Amino acid sequence: MAESTLQPPVALTTADGQPLKTSLARVERRARIRAFALVVPLLIFLCITFLFPIGQMLFRSIHDPLVVDLLPNTIAALKDWDGTDIPGEPVFAALAEDMKKGREDRSIGKVATRLNFEQSGVRSVITRTARRVAKLEEGPYKEAFLDANKAWGEVETWATIKRLGNRFNTVQYLASVDRRFDTEGNVVMQPEDRQIYVPIFGRTLWMSLLVTACCLLLGFPISYMLATQPLRISNLLMIMVLLPFWTSLLVRTTSWIVILQSEGVLNDILVWTGIVGEDGRVQLIYNQTGTVIAMTQILLPFMVLPLYSVMKTISPSYMRAAQSLGAPRFQAFWKVYAPNTLPGVGAGSLLVFILAIGYYITPALVGGRTGQMISNFIAHHMQSSLNWGLAAALGGILLIGVLLLYWLYNKLVGVERLSLG
Amino acid sequence: MKNLLKSTTVARAAVAAFGIVSAQAADPLTVVSWGGAYTKSQVEAYHKPYTEMTGVEIVSADYNGGLAEVKAQVEAGNVTWDLVDVELSDAVRGCDEGLLEPIDKSILPDAPDGTPAADDFLPGTLTDCAVSTIVWSTVYAYDATKFPGDKPATMADFFDTEGFPGKRGMRKTPKANLEFALIADGVPADEVYDVLATPEGIDRAFAKLDSIKDDVVWWEAGAQPPQMLADGEVVMTTAYNGRLFNAQTVENKPFVIVWDGQVWDLDLWVIPQGAPNKEEALKFIAFSTDTQRLADQAAWISYGPTRKSSVPLISTHAESGVEMMPHMPTAPDNFKNALQNDFEFWADYQDELNERFNAWLAQ
């Protein structure tokens, strides 16, 4: 405003003698507080039921206190161990003490399981040795341990224990990118036959891109049609987009199973029309193809709706003007119409990509072997292998990716324009 | 009708929202098992008579195996499951990790002839935290209509996609599949785990699996393989023998079981540490594992009882009247080339092998 260049001779005041500027500022502040106060209940609710639980879950990916808590003496005794040769009697004695206690409160199995994630086979080494050690009244323990299992004579076993001797570590994040520490503490790749997560992240990206591209390819023409038809027809056609949007995800996934399975509707039609023989039924489901087909159909409305709302605002006169200036139809479309749809293309593609990358249900039901995505592996480590730290680390990486895309979306499109039909 | 629905809905909502359920006097017992025909056999043989006798209601829930839920409940100190039906490796691992209640075996009733329970159960079927009920087995079966000529007869035939073309179904886990692969590759059943304990042995098993990888449809829940076989999705599939029996006799499917190379295992009752109705669960275990009850279950599904005294009591199938004994995994004819799942091996190596298996699947 003008205040920087033109100072008023006398400061304006309100009726009660306050300077106008202060008074306005106070009103402004009160309005801000009032606006904020309205948001606070939801904010608190989401913090408790959503943000905090996710944060707590991600915390597991770096917080790994089990070994420190349950083998305290061993970890302390290993502090000065240089890692070149097997440790001396004091370390064995400390481990024996921890094991006896672990046998008593039945916690030794937890340690064994945790260590087994890092080094296969250690589990039974620990539980069996603990059973024997519990019977020993006193040392020397080193002999007894080496006698119980030759794994105690290997540096790697001790290095594994020492590595988990930090309450906070990055072991799980390394594992999520197919890397690990070797006995010297260097980061190295996992052996080739155990490299899995990098390819899975790659596949997740690839499938999401493919789904996004398919959605764009299929969504563009029908959005165009919806936007250029008279209102009565386009409203009718819109129902065909909105009905799938409103139909349960599981219902749609079920339908795809019904349609695509090898004794399913589509294969029956193919056989009936003679395109393929009875023996030549095509495997369309329980693989990547089936997953991409189903996900494309499920996510297509999220592409069509933003595209349509952008196309609706493009005046047909642009095209007419271009054509009357001599541009062929196709060129007019490509040079004049298409660039105007870019905001819709961007918004739709980003939204579809964000939703696709974290998909779980559809790949789990129709993905088979080659259609599994990273979410399915997170679920696997949550529910079957019980390696919750690794699940949290994989989830952390996925979440960072999604949040980056979300930030981009917010920047380019604005979250409040998330189209809901 | 509408009003009724409304009022019960509101009442239920109130109950749910304020947690009144847990304050009720006689808590129902939550018993978790594998679903389908198997859960049905337990409901018929154990749950119904127990409820009739004691008046305690039993809520039966399904799961797909594993200790995840038990671990989550125990670690959080909020256990809602009273009794879980688990595989042997999980019973041992859960006990080691302090997730399961130790069970005093003196609660188990003696056999009718007075043999103490400890001697009546087959060796190795009682563990610190678990009481076994059945011997079950993973076998493979084929659809007879798909093979009019030569019929698959050995484990090697399952891996022979040239001689017996068509899709195969296999469980999406390395467990049992690696064993099958080695048996098919010519390793005698009693040497399988010695071979698997070496890196070369594992490579060999994966190489064998690799030979049919493109022809395999993977299943996860026990009810899937008979369905896949019935739908024609696969021409042969590995499956739990009881499910196959059910499809054969109750649903009259033209399935044939190949017992060669079967991998057998136990199912056991365990109680999660801190279960809400531990005492009742113990009573239920004692009730359901007595001689008659175990034999009763065998009238519903073709899994063998783990008490010796139950075996002579096995008669016919409750629904179809089929003689049950020839369908048991432990029947002499079926048991010729059989392998017991080695729980120690799997407890030790399942993390590594799962990871390798997943990596292999993803390639």
Added chain:
Amino acid sequence: MAQSSLPPYADTGERVWYYAFRVICGAIFLFLIAPILVIIPLSFNAEPYFTFTKEMLAFDPAGYSTRWYESFLSNDRWMTSIQNSIIVAIFSTILATVLGTIAALGLSQSHMPYRNFIMGLLISPMVVPLIITAAGIYFFYSSVGLTGSLFGIILAHTALGTPFVVITVTATLIGFDRSLSRAGAMLGADPTTVFFKIIMPLILPGVISGALFAFVTSFDEVVVVLFIAPSPEQYTVPRQMWSGIREQISPTILAVATLLIVLSIVLMTVIELLRRRSERLRGMTPG
């Protein structure tokens, strides 16, 4: 390219393209809608198959039956799951609508500090992959004893439903004329009266469609339920369907699916009517 109608002077190429374009679009619409329609007749199959039998194709009445609907209606587990779904969806919708509407009122004021950031935060339950949300909620609920209760599911679904309410209500408020509420206040109405007499009637369509979105979200959600509802007592309809698809595949699922499709048609119609009414009120569409 394809204009709404073909001009009389169009040449052959244009004609071909015009019809080709329509065929392509028709195929895409078919791709969208066919999977939904195919389920409906199949749910009346007399045989336990997922495909059309010869009798069905010949329109032989013997090929059709309502047995899967009967088996659905007589199955306790399905009935429990329907009851659970209704309870969870209703309560989470109410919670989400109240919290979301109030927040949207705050967000749409020009004085709102850090508006963009907070908006992003409030919408995030919609974009964070469900598996991550589910895993987080699973651990947290286990530690506070909320797993295995409908109350826990209600809270989780409320969190997942609020973004929809926030978005729809904020969108309605964009067209809202602030001078109306100021006029009300000047005429002596207190803020509550202003809200219920002036603001509420105008944003009601937005609130209702937000509520319907929240309802559907809850009614359709399965990942979180998979984690926090360990026993069938708390199963919702989608959770029961999940078991059905993975474990006990029978055409009963198709019967349930058909009923859900009918439900979605009803909800969609309500939303469409509301949207049109709202646009008419705000004078945004000519017709």
